[in-house]
Amino acid sequence: MRNQLVAAVTAAVMGLSGPVVAKVSPAEAERLNNELTPVGAERAGNAEGTIPAWNGGLATPPANWREGTKEIDPFPEDKPLYTVTRDNMDQYRDVLSDGHIRMLEQYGPEFFMPVYQTRRTAAFPEHVYEKSFENALSAELLDNGNGVRNTIMTSPFPIPQNGLEAIWNHILRYRGEEVSFRSASAAPQRDGAYNEVVNQYDYYFAYSQIGAELADIDNKIFYLKTETIAPSTLAGTITLVHETLDQVRSPRLAWRYDSGSRRLRRSPNLAYETDLPNSSSLRSVDQKDMYNGAPNQYDWELKGKRELLVPYNAYKLHDDNIRPSDVIRPNHINQELTRYELHRVWVVEAKRRVGIGHIYDRRVFYIDEDSWQIMASEEYNEEGELWRVSEAHNISYYSVPVFWTTMEMTYDLKAQRYYIDGLDNGYPAYDFDPGFRGNEFTASAARRAARR
Template structure:
């Protein structure tokens, strides 16, 4: 079946060469205060009334939220409107991704998609909206497309002209200024047994710091420290990442400290198709955060928009009672804890460029129009066969506010195993104001902390 796109904007694979120096006009940018939201989504709902108008999102906590606690579900009384299964999926095929159709067929009948009322909760601080408007008329791709100039704080291209601009919107989207949290990831076996790896994450988003300019951040998007807390065999393992903006000119810097060696070593290959550490080879490094790193290996095509059922407002998965034992099942997670909604998404297709090597030869990305967060992906092998499917289950962290993942998944259709990241298990809320300083993320600082 051919999909019907709401907005069709098709470009030649290397169209960014021609568009690299083009900027959105003041007239086009003015739409961000008119028919478009400040981030670039359509303010209006759809004609059917199944997607509502955007009215500002969840910019403040609900009345039943208590400061210092994990985000509560703002919609506790919502019930599924219907449930999509392998038996009835043909009724909803027009609004299903190819990946979800495959999961329904292969993992049914117990794999289902519970569909809820659409809630457009994505919201950001006012300063981010102001920067988005500024970025619209100033940001341009570098000549090689591997970086962006004249942008800061948030997605650079709220009115994207091609696929490369759209993927940069995801890479540079606002995720707060700093955050510290603990969560676990796991790679369950086919029978559902697993050993979670509890990890502490500290992010410092240099690109989004208030008042900063692009020239001030030394080509860095963010700094990340991770420390494995459990199991004991891995406890004490540290990773330090300096995420660069133009990774071809200045590749990602990464170091790893393993307690058994007691040395901080450079990790020269932590990029692209390299296996994500401790992922049982179920995920590549560039699948972390759904997609990251330099986009130079692919040709990017903006296919347009679709109305699709996607994971959204995953507050059930975010609650303390949603333990790893409750979430993890054989072959797939507990779908009763998931929530899918009908949203407009930008569809971007990436095709491996001639001469490049990657395990994925074609990739399809579904980007939320309200946040630029990638919500789902499909990864195809060299024979054109669908191999892996990834999902991002997101919530609005309304105290910031910011729209970000609470759980990420990658399903491997060959092995029928999966990788799941974001198992909170009552670890407490994310701290979006830990008070980090930039010098805490140097190699020497991490080396000192590892030896304590």
């Protein structure tokens, strides 16, 4: 059956009112050195052999890749095992999300899903694995699950007990210590016409710094500065974000410099359901990175695990030889460039709390067991209708290593349009060692940069 769960984990989190003890016993944590991977996935493959055992992931880059260059496809000889289409999708309903079923129904035959051999490539540095084990023994949710304590560097709960722990694993997953890159976004019209918005992104992950302690990072997960490079009408716009750990106690800090007004202003509303800038109202702020920010507007339920076809190893979309015009098509991206694989995912359902005014009444997230990266999600409106479907296409970045998105998109089924982010084709490789200093991410530093 389509909704059959591989593992029946049904602990619901409803209105937590006090500190919740989430740490596991030493005996339970020891599973991370045995039947579970260091981040909490099942080491073994599935019974059918269609999901292989985890053997460390893609910890060593391909021999023909060179440091400082874009990641290349480590599996260039792979061909699709089969392709899921609108005509044959009934054969694969057990491994399709409701969102992908709807995409196939609405946009087939142009929308199809080429399915490749499953490659469990997610890998992280050894010191991240060590912290994952320590977090399992110590991490706890704060009051109402709005923050965490006794955790650092990476996902706090490698053996999650409920939906809040699972979503915090995504929010706090390891993405390196710092990174600088350039990419474009677009919101194509129904006919496929689009304009690119090019941004420079600079991240400093305070939470993931080697040697950092939770008491020393001033309640910050990361610092982010973006500068718009093109089009000329937006060029020079700067956004500065201080992402806080407990956003209810200390909300996200954000500033925006508009080149037209030449002033740096606080942006207190850059959160939750607010329209993501330059997304043509096709995506909310909290959908950036598939989900971000405080989880306090929803009740979270861990539904269990499923075997699901999800985007994975998206090296074709990351390829330096393609351009946005090769990717963007009417209604959806060019599916010839996509790669789907069968993976085990955690299923987490978020239901809007009574009295909350978010545009999404219910959301379903599919989280990769090997990385805690949200791979796909579904967003429902107040009438209970499936409104939007989101995907994250991921790769392993070899120089760290780290498993992270290269491209994300949200499909609006009613508007029959979509928003796409991460068009990094033609730009330099991600730099995971730019040498940032903390004082580069202050409001005064952003103000000085804007005036140059």
